[in-house]
Amino acid sequence: MKKLLVTGIVMGLFSWQAAAQTIVLTDAEAGTELGNWKTDSKKLNITGADFSIEQKVLxxxxxxGSKVITITSKGLTIALSPTRGMDLLHVTGDNIRLGWDSPVQEVVNPAYINLESRNGVGWLEGFNEMMVRCGFEWTGHPVTADGMIYTLHGRAGNTPASKVVVEIAEKAPYEITVRGQLKEDTFKKARLETWTELRYVPGSQSWTIHDELTNSSDYPHDYQIIYHSNFGQPILEQGARFIAPLKSISPFNDYAKKGLTDWPTYAGPTKGFDEMVFNMVPLADAQGKTVAGVVNKAGDKGASIEFDTHQLPLLTLWKNTDTLKQGYVTGIEPGTNYAYPVTIERKQGRVKQLQPGQSTVFELKYSLLPDAQAVKQLEDRVKTLQGEHKTDVISQPIAVE
Amino acid sequence: MKKLLVTGIVMGLFSWQAAAQTIVLTDAEAGTELGNWKTDSKKLNITGADFSIEQKVLxxxxxxGSKVITITSKGLTIALSPTRGMDLLHVTGDNIRLGWDSPVQEVVNPAYINLESRNGVGWLEGFNEMMVRCGFEWTGHPVTADGMIYTLHGRAGNTPASKVVVEIAEKAPYEITVRGQLKEDTFKKARLETWTELRYVPGSQSWTIHDELTNSSDYPHDYQIIYHSNFGQPILEQGARFIAPLKSISPFNDYAKKGLTDWPTYAGPTKGFDEMVFNMVPLADAQGKTVAGVVNKAGDKGASIEFDTHQLPLLTLWKNTDTLKQGYVTGIEPGTNYAYPVTIERKQGRVKQLQPGQSTVFELKYSLLPDAQAVKQLEDRVKTLQGEHKTDVISQPIAVE
Amino acid sequence: MKKLLVTGIVMGLFSWQAAAQTIVLTDAEAGTELGNWKTDSKKLNITGADFSIEQKVLxxxxxxGSKVITITSKGLTIALSPTRGMDLLHVTGDNIRLGWDSPVQEVVNPAYINLESRNGVGWLEGFNEMMVRCGFEWTGHPVTADGMIYTLHGRAGNTPASKVVVEIAEKAPYEITVRGQLKEDTFKKARLETWTELRYVPGSQSWTIHDELTNSSDYPHDYQIIYHSNFGQPILEQGARFIAPLKSISPFNDYAKKGLTDWPTYAGPTKGFDEMVFNMVPLADAQGKTVAGVVNKAGDKGASIEFDTHQLPLLTLWKNTDTLKQGYVTGIEPGTNYAYPVTIERKQGRVKQLQPGQSTVFELKYSLLPDAQAVKQLEDRVKTLQGEHKTDVISQPIAVE
Incomplete structure (x- = not known):
């Protein structure tokens, strides 16, 4: 049994795989913060895998003061930020970048963001992630209701993680797990706590997000979550395609109505396009599993997200095929909800609730599709899930903001 | 004469006890910040007392980046935070904890708080102190008036101290003083500056808060202050009692009216209780001195606060006997004002004013009551102060928010 | 050829003077931050000049966490803050201080400022600079429009610089250049990026601000800028004079109307004066160059600002001759705009626009006037520029807020 000894604290809270190596990077309770830190398979005396894990303070x-954790291996390089809600900044493998180029280029420390600014869209001052959790108190577009502003896309993405733990399995394939705890705790208002988890097997081209949200209060509490997953070049291009098995699709608003004719295909960077959003109900297999993805025009690179419709029954497609400098990007967004303001989501009965002490899990598997074969597999799976079902194209928005 | 030499700067601003040892932990003017720092009676060559003083950066x-100063001795362990307005986090002695368990568990750096959020109650995202200063520009519930939001409980509690100085008296009983300067300075708006002071004799079970508020501007300025002092388990429990000599009591709002029958007694943790607030006018001795306290059911542990009704003429009782996870806590809150919005306090003539250059002092003595005898002493003192006076129970709120 | 080797990164982005010494203090992209840092002419083996440059973290x-860069030489000591938009804190030479005494005494880290507070005047909680850039998205008084608050004086002054570079010319007179990059980047909203530049020849009593603002987005974007340059004692005093060649002057509001009779002269510190503001159109030479300044009563000390009316066609005079503790200060403010809310500036056609990728430059030369001769030179230049023109004194405000 090997143990990594660092100035952190070895956690005993979870029943890890026996003898896993555990490094606590951050622990608000214990006051731990390793700051700039690095390890790799060599230092860990692991010969069966080749990887490094590094934390940098920016x-x-x-x-x-923002922190970024980067996992590097021959399969993928994955960057995530504990300071920004454990969100994924970008992922790269085989020279294919998952992520996009936002006008916001820094990993903005939430200390410099006022989420309420510009009438509740301060979130836009930090948005550049490949995957950002929009939640958990609320998730959608901003709205003033109940005497307050429900700010754009909630607070999780601008919540610095209270605990950050890296675990490396002792045995092959030496799975790496990065856990981060997000606390949305406000006296009288909320006590929603999420253990986020990134699981990655070095060398592979997939990873899993496994989040467990708990209502730690003594009262029931609403929650909402959208996994806002964003892809730009090189996958996104003119003729790139969105692929998913769908029960139905409807335009988010009037502007999206004209996109109903060619919603599965992407335009190239288009001045004045702004954004077009579609609400979708995905089809799934008997276990509730489904998949959605985006592939380039040639069909030889792409990305896919597998998720569980029992956990995340809805899917939003965000086509932001505006110019490159404005942000040329598409969002594939499994969620409990659509991106309407919480007032609409409530009214239409889509807001979920956790009872006191209750937890719920969200698990998504992201894959880089490096070649035509991988793209083909995605297409085959989608075809199978779609089967004989015809996608119901609803011509009118189901709500007006 | 002994002098402690540290990388700080020895202050000459105040006429300390001769030869006191003075350590400057923080000084914005000089750019001093000792960060993680510790001393103790041994290091200081003090044999007549046994204590340590430590600052930690969290x-x-x-x-x-939040800082916490902890004074440890056989009498009490006192934790306060320079980053959060020199407020007291928690105090413990004889295994009795003064303080409470808030859903907010971190010592939140004000850089991460927007006091205006949720329509002016952002303060709730950091609230977990045993004693928080609600002031000094304003103190009560939020209100939009004069074209701005007066945010909940003012700004002092979310103002990092500009100077922090620890002084240890040279002679027995080696009183420890922790001073912190809070600046509520805004061009055109306010120049209220407060030197807060915690005075503690090692080994004892009392401490004194001595604050001097100065209007450093050339214009008169309103001020308000409530010393929001909060107690949960183990003192607070079903059957615990609030004790104070009272001229009158009135319900803060309609909800509190039904609490008028048993206001001196506390319920156990009660789902759905939320909070019940009472406005009180305390009785005092000829010098204006009075006391209020909370004791457990058995009457063998408690806490008391002595204060001066010339400085703090009013008293608010906050009964937040909701569930443990929601925050089971009572606030005993001497103040210049009640917790109504500043608009109501103004209208009803309770807002005080400082003339240019004028200062005013607030002094409160907090005591841990470790046994039945100490509780009895409090009860005797309250009885004496109450004397023949009957508490006037006013059935209607004096104002409606 | 000498090169300074530090842990920073030598920039190759600009075509500097050959063989200049370049030190990168901060670089968000590379993650560089030198923190506390100092160099001087001796260390640099420069014999023909005598100066030091220091960065301190406060x-x-x-x-x-705020940073201040101080350039010291026999001519001037110049302090500026990368954390506060590269703005100038104060400048001193010959015992004459350019700058003023604000009630706000700290170099406030924007992490502690909510620009939207008090209905959009949070900027006042950090304002104490000798020169602050009010811009670039908008510049004037706060206004709620387009569903948002345009906060007082824009965001540039509360934007920490993303890159900070110090350059020292290799040859005499060893000009020092401090460059700082400000990013006003918000997804969907703005991509305005400014390279600010301070140029100073050691030993001299003038310096140049040279800012290049670029619209890095693919869409046209409005911009506004006012160089809010502020002077208090010892130059400002009863009988001090404002000097500039003027085509016209009008009162900013009704209150300023009564100041039209003696606008070129300053009152001493005056209780209840508050602020009086005048809108001016400066006269310039054939190349568009002009100058404005403030001189003391005796006419033996002062400050001047030379600017280009093609870049900055308007001038605001801010007379805030209130009491010393309230802030006794005058602002001489060349700008693209007056200080009215953006709604008024738009309506009256003064808001400028940059096309996609377009840049624009603002250059101002500030001088300390150390003696009667320097003051006389300023007066002569103003007289020449004024020539036969009579200043048109407009009696009514051109707009009402």
Whole structure:
């Protein structure tokens, strides 16, 4: 049994795989913060895998003090930020980048963001992630209701993680797990706590997000979550395609109505396009599993997200095929909800609730599709799930903001 | 004469006890910040007392960079936070904890708080202190008036101290003083500056808060202050009692009216209780001195606060006997004001004013009551102060928010 | 050829003077932050000039983590803050201080400022600079429009610089350049990026601000800028004079109307004066160059600002001759706009626009006037520029807020 000894604290809270190596990078309770830190398979005396894991504290501009964890292996390089809700910044493998180029280039420390600014869209000042959790108190577009502003896309993405733990399995394939705890705790208002988890087997081209949200209060509490997963170049391009098995699709608003004719296909960077959003109900297999993805025009690179419709029954497609500098990007967004303001989601009965002490899990498997074969497999799976079902194309928005 | 030499700067601003040892932990003017720092009676060559004083910089979550000073002795352990307005986090002696368990568990750095959020109650995202200063520009519930939001409970509690100085008296009983300067300075709006002071004699079970508020501007300025002092388990329990000599009591709002029958007694943790608030006018001795306290059911542990009704003429009782996870806590809150919005306090003539250059002092003595004898002493004192006076129970709220 | 080797990164982005010494203090992209840092002419083996350049990270209160760069030479000492938009804090030469004494005494880290607070005047909680850039998305008084608050004086002054570079010319006179990059980047909203530049020849009593603002987005974007340059004692005093060649002057509002009779002269510190603001159109030479300044009563000290009316066609005079503790200060403010809310500036056609990728430059030369001769030179230049023109004194405000 090997144990990594670092200035952190070895956690005993979870029943890990026996003898896993555990490094606590951050622990608010214990006051731990390793700051700039690095390990790799060599240091860990692991010969069966080749990887490194590094945490860096960033400097300059509005990213002063932001932390980024980067996992590097031959399969993928994955960057995520504990300071920004454990969200994924970007992932790269085989020279294919999952992620996009936002006008916001820094990993903005939430200390420099006022989520309420510009009438509740301060979130836009930090948005550049490949995957950002929109939740958990609320998830959608901003709205003033109940005497307050429900700010755009909730607070989780701008909540620094209270605990961050890296675990490396002792045995092959030496799975790496990065856990981060997000606390949305406000006296009288909320006590929603989420253990986020990134699971990655070094060398592979997939990873799993496994989040467990708990209502730690003594009262029932509403929750909402959208996994806002964003892809730009090189996958997104003119003729790139969105693929998913769908029961139905409807336009988010009037502007999206004209996109109903060619919603599965992407335009190239288009001045004045702004964004077009579609609400979808995915089809799934008997276990509730489904998949959605985006592939390039040639069909030889792409990305897919597998998820569980029991956990995340809805899917939003965000086509933001505006110019490159404005942000050329598409969002594939499994969620409990659509992106309407919480007032509409409530009214239409889509907001879920956790009872006191109750937890719920969200698990998504992201894959890089590096070649035509991988793209073909995705297409085959989608075809199978779609089967004989015809996608119901609803011509009118189901709600008006 | 002994002098402690540290990388700080020895202050000459105040006429301390001769030869006191003075350590500057923080000084914005000089750019001093000792960060993690510790001393104790041994290091200081003090044999007549046994104590340590430590400053820690916290990490993780929204407490990144927050500082906590902890004084430890056989009498009490006192934790306060320079980053959060020199407020008291918790105090413990004889295994009795003064303080409470808030859903907010971190010592939140104000950099991560927007006091205006949720329509002016952002303060709730950091609230977990045993004693928080609600002031000094304003103190009560939020209200939109004069074209702005007066946010819940003012700004002092979310103002990092500009200077922090620890002083240890040279002679027995080696009183420890922790001073912190809070600046509520806004061009055109306010120049209220407060030197807060915690005075503690090692080994004892009492401490004194001595704050001097100065209007450093050339114009008169309103001020308000409530010392929001909060107690949960183990003192608070079903059958615990609030004790104070009272001229009158009135319900804060309609909800509190039904609490008028048993206001001196506490319920156990009660689902759905939320909070019940009472406005009180305390009785005092000829010098204006009075006391209020909370004791457990058995009457063998408690806490008391002595204060001066010339400085703090009013008293608010906050009964938040909701569930443990929601926050089971009572607030005993001497103040210049009640917790109504500043608009009501103004209208009803309770807002005080400082003239240019004028200062005013607030002094409160907090005591841990470790046994039945100490509780009895409190009860005797309250009886004496109450004397023949009957508490006037006013059935209707004096104002409606 | 000499090169300074530090842990920073030598920039190759600009075509500097050959063989200049370049030190990167901060670089968000590379993660560079030198923190506390110092160099001087001796260390650099420069014999023909005598100067030092230092960066300090501040501590305490709301200035925790703020950085200040100080250039010291026999001519001037110049302090500026990368954390606060590269703005100038104060400049001193010959015992004459350019700058003023604000009630806000700390170099407030924007992490502690909510620009939207008090209905959009949070900017006042950090304002104490000798020169602050009010821009670039908008510049004037706050207004709620387009469903949002345009906060007082824009965001640039509360934007930490993403890159900070110090350059020292290799040859005499060893000009020092401090560049700082400000990013006003918000997804969907703005991509305005400014390279600010301070140029200073050691030993001299003038410096140049050279800012290049670029619209890095693919869409046209409005911009506004006011260089809010502020002077208090010892130059400002009863009988001090404002000097500039003017085509016209009008009162900003009704209150300023009564100041039209003696606008070129300053009152001493005056209780209840508050602020009086005048809108001016400066006269310039054939190349568009002009100058404005403030001189003391005796006419033996002062400050001047030379600017280009093609870049900055308007001038605001801010007379805030209130009491010393309230802030006794005058602002001489060349700009693209007046200080009215953006709604008024738009309506009256003064808001400028940058096309996609377009840049624009603002250059201002500030001078300390150390003696009667320098003051006389300023007066002569103003007289020449004024020539036969009579200043048109417009009696009514051109707009009402």
């Amino acid at each position: 400097h300059g501009g509005k990213q002063e | 990490h993780g979550g929204k407490q990144e | 501590h305490g209160g709301k200035q925790e």
